Amino acid sequence: MKIIVCVKQVPDTKDVRLDPKTNTLSREGVESIMNPFDRHALEEAVRLKEQYGGTVTVMSMGPPQAEEVLREAVSCGADEMVLVSDRAFAGADTWATSYTLAMAAKKIGIGDIILCGKQAIDGDTAQVGPGLAQRLDIPYVTYVKKIVDYSDGTMRLQRMMDDGHDEVEVTLPALFTVVKEINEPRIPSLKGKMKAKKLPVTALTAEDIGADPDCLGLKGSNTQVVRVFAPEFKGERSMLTGTVEEQVDQLVEKLNGLI
Amino acid sequence: MDYFLTEEQQMIVDVARQIANEKIIPQRAELDEKEEYPTDIIKTIAQADLSGLYIPEEYGGFGGGSFENILALEQFARGCIGVATVFAASALGIYPMIISGSSELKHKYLPDVASGKKTAAFALTEPDAGSDASGIQTTAVLDNDEWVLNGSKQWITNGGEANIYSVIAMTDRKKGARGATMFVVEDTDPGFSYGPKEKKLGIRASATRPLYFKDCRIPEDRIIGRVGTGFITVMKTLNISRPGIAILGVGLGQSALDVAVPYAKQRIQFGKPVISFQAVQHLLADMAIQIEAARALIYATAKYIDSKPKSISKVSAMCKTFATDMAMKVTTDAVQVLAGYGYMREYPVEKMMRDAKILQIYEGTNQIQRNVIGQELNKEYSRN
Incomplete structure (x- = not known):
């Protein structure tokens, strides 16, 4: 079973602050971590490998320092690392990102399963996973909370819903995005850490993946962030006074005024 | 550092x-x-x-x-x-x-x-044999090609949880210490059983149970070393393991300090954080000194042990004594720094203080460690 896990390096949300002047994310001194949902995707991939055999390739599109999360993934059981990195990718929205990842996945071979976290904690869009599947023209299941069974190229999964779950059957190759309920990610192992130290990274540029330059980065993005800001709290409040009857009358009057 | x-x-x-x-x-x-x-x-x-x-x-x-x-x-x-x-x-x-x-x-x-x-687990202590290991009553007799063990062991850490037990038994009581032999007993061996879990002051996550051997038959090749070498193996084992117990004192002491200092910074009395008072600062300073000194001694000893020197019993006993006495003192002082809060189970230091006590007792009491050190000193200064 050949599995690709898509991971993203994100700022640790414990430390994220907005710069009050520029209204942009202040990344200064903020620690970078592997997107928490991606850790669950990786764990599931490693468990599948342990059960059915195969390899786990971890892939990230990002700046050169994203190599850190790839190495962390190897210390937790991944076998290969692919870093998709190029200045041309800068400013990509989910549309351009899913295009870039799809081209990279085709380059390395899409394998049997692509696993992603349900969303990244910085952008919170939850679009790249499904977008990638669409571009690769393979089926996908989002919010997977359990892999129930696998046989003859068919996988049975549970998709988390608000009021329970759907049980879904899907033919491989396919892409799944996972929720944190699916497993508890393991702690890096000593041998994994030693392997991660030495393993070379496969680096792919825009040219390597044969991408159309017009579809990349800011240029290839359909959305652009105009402004990021923290909404101001404008809640108004007033206290009703008087006897209970008076207060009820005032409340009814106010409510009527709102309709 | x-x-x-x-x-x-x-x-x-x-x-x-x-x-x-x-x-x-x-x-x-x-x-x-x-x-x-x-x-x-x-x-x-x-x-x-x-x-x-x-x-x-x-x-x-x-x-x-x-x-x-x-x-x-x-x-x-x-x-x-x-x-x-x-x-x-x-x-x-x-x-x-x-x-x-x-x-x-x-x-x-x-x-x-x-x-x-x-x-695994290590089974040495018996109801009548602790510090005085020569009081061991458990026996092993060779019957055809099987050893037959009879007797009991007490306060065995991991007892009932472990699958493999290193057990010392007398194979020839007349020979005293030279009549003891070590064996491997598996949890599934016939005639092997264990008693109820002990209720302890501290280290409650670990299981401590008595072990019973009633005509427990094991194959002849389960002997560790040769007949009569049991005590030598036990002594060599304890020499190597004691720095491992000592370092538990350092980890424990460090965790107590890691609670005590932040607490002292945020606890306000007389309008100031209590860490600004010299009385509290000195308590914390002494904790930090003792922890670092113990760590340095143990790290140095462990490196020395890894160089495979001839005798390690003195340094190994020194580590165990110093670091575990330190842990008792440091955890007690951590409770003192947290005072009323420290005594409450809501805070972690009361557990640390309860846990610390065993370190001065198991794997040879600190009194026995001092005996070892004293005897080694006596030997050292007799050579010239």
Whole structure:
């Protein structure tokens, strides 16, 4: 079973602050971590490998320092690392990102399963996973909370819903995005850490993946962030006074005024 | 302080620290309260490749020395010395085989301990034999090609949880200490059983039980070393394991300091944080001095042990005595710094203080350690 896990390096949300002047994310001194949902995707991939055999390739599109999360993934059981990195990718929205990842996945071979976290904690869009599947023209299941069974190229999964779950059957190759309920990610192992130290990274540029330059980065993005800001709290409040009857009358009057 | 660890040693510390922070610390209060054996933490340690840290590579281990083992134990102990004791006691149970066992025994038992599939225990103490190991009553008699064990062991850490037991028994009582022999007993051997779990003051995550041998028959080749070498193996084992107990005192002391200092910074009395008062500062300073001194002694001793010197009993006993007396003092002072809050179970230092006491007792009381040191000094100064 050949599995690709898509991971993203994100700022640790414990430390994220907005710069009050520029209204942009202040990344200064903020620690970078592997997107928490991606850790669950990786764990599931490693468990599948342990059960059915195969390899786990971890892939990230990002700046050169994203190599850190790839190495962390190897210390937790991944076998290969692919870093998709190029200045041309800068400013990509989910549309351009899913295009870039799809081209990279085709380059390395899409394998049997692509696993992603349900969303990244910085952008919170939850679009790249499904977008990638669409571009690769393979089926996908989002919010997977359990892999129930696998046989003859068919996988049975549970998709988390608000009021329970759907049980879904899907033919491989396919892409799944996972929720944190699916497993508890393991702690890096000593041998994994030693392997991660030495393993070379496969680096792919825009040219390597044969991408159309017009579809990349800011240029290839359909959305652009105009402004990021923290909404101001404008809640108004007033206290009703008087006897209970008076207060009820005032409340009814106010409510009527709102309709 | 930077102890100039190698890259590999730093990785061991990092992995063990992550286990302590993410798995042990969040669970320790509950494990203590419920007196529960930490099955899932032991599994996590195995998955992180730390179970076989001290086991030679040819038997599936990491091939680390005393120093590597101590680095991991210190982090586990910073989490909970009940959990760290489970790990350390398994090492203690398997060291006799590493030290004196036949190649066959090693191949049979070490790989499963290295992979974390099995755990071990060390069975020396009996109702009438503790510090005075010559009082051992358990016997082993060779009957055809099987050893038959009879007797009982008391307060055995990991008893009832471990799969493999290193057991010392008398094979010839007339010969005294030279009549003792060590054996490997498996939990499934006929005639082997264990009693109820002891209720303890501290280290409640570890299980302590009596073991019973009633015509317990084991194959002849389960002997560790040769007939009559049991005590020598026990002494060699304890010499190696004592720095491992000592470092539990350092990890424990450090965790107490890690609670006490932030508390002293945020607790306001007389309009100031209590850390601004000299009385409190001196308490904290003495804690920090003692912890660092113990750490430095143990690290140096572990490196010395790894250089395979002739005699380590004095330095090993020095580590155990100094660091565990320190842990008792430091945890007691941590409770003092937190005062009323420290005495309450809502805060972690009362558990640390309860846990610390065992360190001065098990693997040879600190009084026995001082005897060892004293005897070694007597020998040293008699040579010229």
